[in-house]
Amino acid sequence: MTAEDTTPVTGRSRCAGTPIPPAAALSREAYAGRACYACEKRLTTGAILVGRAVGRMGAHVLDCDAYACP
């Protein structure tokens, strides 16, 4: 068996393949959509909208969009 994991996940970055953590676990920057939720890298152009991070604090819903680097 050849250990070859250089093949990109179909059309998505490694970060975009990372499961989205709960909203409460995101950094401030990631929560605001300014950083990748997976690697914390600051997003500039071509960020991928992967889905929603969901969370709730008391009566407040913390759901937010989760972006990953391209």
Ligand SMILES: [Zn+2]
């Ligand atoms: Zn990333």
